[in-house]
Amino acid sequence: MKLKIAIQKSGRLSEESLRLLKDCGINVNNGISKLKTDADNFPIEIFFLRDDDIPQYIEDGVADIGIVGENVLLEKNKKVKIIEKLGFGKCRLSIALPKEVKYNSIKALNGKRIATSYSTILSKYLKEQKVKAEIHEISGSVEIAPGIGLADAICDLVSSGSTLFSNGLKEVEVVLKSEAILISNQKLRKEKIEILNKLLFRIKALRSAKNNKYILLNAPNKKLDTICKILPGMKSPTILPLAEKGWSSVHSVVEENQFWDIIEKLKTNGAQGILVVPIEKMIV
Ligand code: ATP
Ligand code: ZN
Numbered sequence: 514m515k516l517k518i519a520i521q522k523s524g525r526l527s528e529e530s531l532r533l534l535k536d537c538g539i540n541v542n543n544g545i546s547k548l549k550t551d552a553d554n555f556p557i558e559i560f561f562l563r564d565d566d567i568p569q570y571i572e573d574g575v576a577d578i579g580i581v582g583e584n585v586l587l588e589k590n591k592k593v594k595i596i597e598k599l600g601f602g603k604c605r606l607s608i609a610l611p612k613e614v615k616y617n618s619i620k621a622l623n624g625k626r627i628a629t630s631y632s633t634i635l636s637k638y639l640k641e642q643k644v645k646a647e648i649h650e651i652s653g654s655v656e657i658a659p660g661i662g663l664a665d666a667i668c669d670l671v672s673s674g675s676t677l678f679s680n681g682l683k684e685v686e687v688v689l690k691s692e693a694i695l696i697s698n699q700k701l702r703k704e705k706i707e708i709l710n711k712l713l714f715r716i717k718a719l720r721s722a723k724n725n726k727y728i729l730l731n732a733p734n735k736k737l738d739t740i741c742k743i744l745p746g747m748k749s750p751t752i753l754p755l756a757e758k759g760w761s762s763v764h765s766v767v768e769e770n771q772f773w774d775i776i777e778k779l780k781t782n783g784a785q786g787i788l789v790v791p792i793e794k795m796i797v
Contacts, residue, residue, distance in 0.1 A: 724769050
């Protein structure tokens with residue numbers, strides 16, 4: 514029994530989707546030249562598809578799980594289960610106008626023609642905002658629509674905003690914030706759920722590792738109590754004696770978002786030779 518996972522064949526999510534599997538210790542055979550491949554050390558089969566097709570394949574059970582942008586899932590509106598946010602492929606779906614057009618509030622969009630490939634998401638958003646605009650569904654190169662007179666505004670994916678800028682557009686409203694997510698079929702068999710749980714265990718270990726740093730420092734023994742209070746660690750810090758009398762080495766794990774605060778406190782409390790090391794995997 515193998516778990517079938519669908520990932521984007523070629524595009525912005527392909528490389529990171531494959532890297533995620535690799536970081537989970539899965540050896541994917543042959544790369545993405547084919548429609549599908551498998552792994553030699555994990556019961557998984559990998560399908561390479563257009564991202565737009567992935568939600569449907571998963572609803573139908575052709576694939577069991579898949580990686581797509583939230584934007585694609587919301588647009589396609591298929592019946593699948595959302596398992597996990599994956600932290601890459603971050604972007605936003607935004608409305609943009611030619612930069613010389615005045616814009617004060619969303620009311621300015623009333624009566625305008627908006628070109629987009631995301632008509633489902635956009636029409637829901639406009640309804641919520643009580644704006645009546647005309648949606649022109651087009652499938653690619655949305656950003657050129659105002660320039661050729663096809664529309665007054667666009668609604669498209671943005672990450673840095675450089676594509677908008679080079680087309681003379683400015684971002685005026687964020688409709689949706691999106692990132693890559695792991696989705697699954699709603700009725701997976703028990704054996705497949707077991708494989709999925711194994712994969713999830715590894716994905717979570719990677720994420721904890723990314724959010725934490727291993728920290729080592731030297732401290733005079735008389736300061737150890739204070740320093741241990743600053744450093745909670747996974748259970749509690751490890752303390753090892755140094756060759757130099759009266760000194761110890763303290764090892765611990767700190768969360769990325771508290772990191773700078775903690776470092777400052779450690780320094781003011783006598784810690785020296787502080788080393789910070791990335792963690793590859795972390796099982797809590
Ligand atoms: P496919 O050929 O598979 O249909 P595509 O052209 O529709 O590919 P890509 O441009 O590769 O799709 O984008 C895939 C996903 O990457 C998007 O749906 C979105 O979730 C995410 N993404 C992240 N940043 C951006 C960005 N700046 N522009 C577009 N998509 C982005
Ligand atoms: Zn696509």
